Amino acid sequence: MKGLFITGTDTGVGKTWVTGALARALRRKGYDVGVCKPIQSGNLKDDPTGDAMTLRRLAGVLDSISDICLCALPQPVAPQLAMRLSEVDIYMEDVVSFCRRASNRHEWVFVEGAGGVAVPYLSDAWVSDVIRVLDLPVLIVARPGLGTVNHSILTIEYLRNQDIRVVGVVFNRGSDPCTENDTDSRLAALLEETNASYIRESTGVPVFGSLPHIPSYAYEPNIVSIVEENVDIPGLLESLGSVYSGY
Ligand SMILES: Nc1ncnc2c1ncn2[C@@H]1O[C@H](COP(=O)(O)OP(=O)(O)OP(=O)(O)O)[C@@H](O)[C@H]1O
Numbered sequence: 166m167k168g169l170f171i172t173g174t175d176t177g178v179g180k181t182w183v184t185g186a187l188a189r190a191l192r193r194k195g196y197d198v199g200v201c202k203p204i205q206s207g208n209l210k211d212d213p214t215g216d217a218m219t220l221r222r223l224a225g226v227l228d229s230i231s232d233i234c235l236c237a238l239p240q241p242v243a244p245q246l247a248m249r250l251s252e253v254d255i256y257m258e259d260v261v262s263f264c265r266r267a268s269n270r271h272e273w274v275f276v277e278g279a280g281g282v283a284v285p286y287l288s289d290a291w292v293s294d295v296i297r298v299l300d301l302p303v304l305i306v307a308r309p310g311l312g313t314v315n316h317s318i319l320t321i322e323y324l325r326n327q328d329i330r331v332v333g334v335v336f337n338r339g340s341d342p343c344t345e346n347d348t349d350s351r352l353a354a355l356l357e358e359t360n361a362s363y364i365r366e367s368t369g370v371p372v373f374g375s376l377p378h379i380p381s382y383a384y385e386p387n388i389v390s391i392v393e394e395n396v397d398i399p400g401l402l403e404s405l406g407s408v409y410s411g412y
């Protein structure tokens with residue numbers, strides 16, 4: 166199975182938006198990329214504001230929603246607890262076969278996790294256990310501003326301690342409040358650039374760029390150019406190429 170596992174430094178950092186936008190940009194370049202959100206909590210599968218439907222729309226894939234999401238649970242809590250509350254059990258083998266089926270439909274599969282890496286996820290596994298068994302390299306989505314150096318480096322080290330390969334970090338500006346003030350936006354840009362250098366220098370992991378806020382009217386026509394102007398797609402492809410060079 167070839168692809169990426171997309172995790173984040175926290176819940177709400179922009180995993181869904183970055184996954185969907187990157188998948189769309191790569192699909193436009195001719196890569197057959199599918200998207201999955203195996204377990205979703207807080208929205209039912211076909212809720213248009215939920216992750217599975219958002220991924221489908223942003224990536225522009227035509228897979229059925231049940232091929233994108235294995236299990237959706239209504240309570241907005243960590244998946245393991247949401248399963249317990251709904252009296253549902255989903256095990257590692259269920260998620261692994263679900264993702265393998267996605268890889269039979271697409272050459273590349275981008276799998277979005279839930280929350281971050283140290284998260285109780287399935288009835289018998291946490292997020293990092295699933296990443297290890299799927300044997301996918303990881304892309305980390307992080308906030309660009311204050312706090313991200315700490316969160317990003319802790320996430321990278323946690324994954325490395327479990328022998329999981331990290332290909333890079335993408336910052337997401339989308340959920341941060343945007344500022345109209347020039348001084349503040351200059352400071353934000355300096356902070357972002359400095360944060361990327363700290364992460365790179367301390368861990369050797371590249372930061373491929375920052376996804377800006379994508380206004381809803383811009384999704385369809387402009388999402389690819391927004392991604393290409395702000396994220397180093399060739400760098401990401403090169404990192405993926407080095408992971409899969411034996412294929
Ligand atoms: N680049 C963006 N452009 C526009 N809106 C964005 C962007 N990134 C995030 N958002 C907004 O922020 C919210 C949180 O982002 P997102 O759902 O991608 O986070 P997440 O890390 O996937 O969260 P979860 O842990 O719940 O899966 C989205 O619902 C969306 O409204």
Ligand SMILES: [Mg+2]
Binds near residue numbers: 179181216
């Ligand atoms: Mg999400």
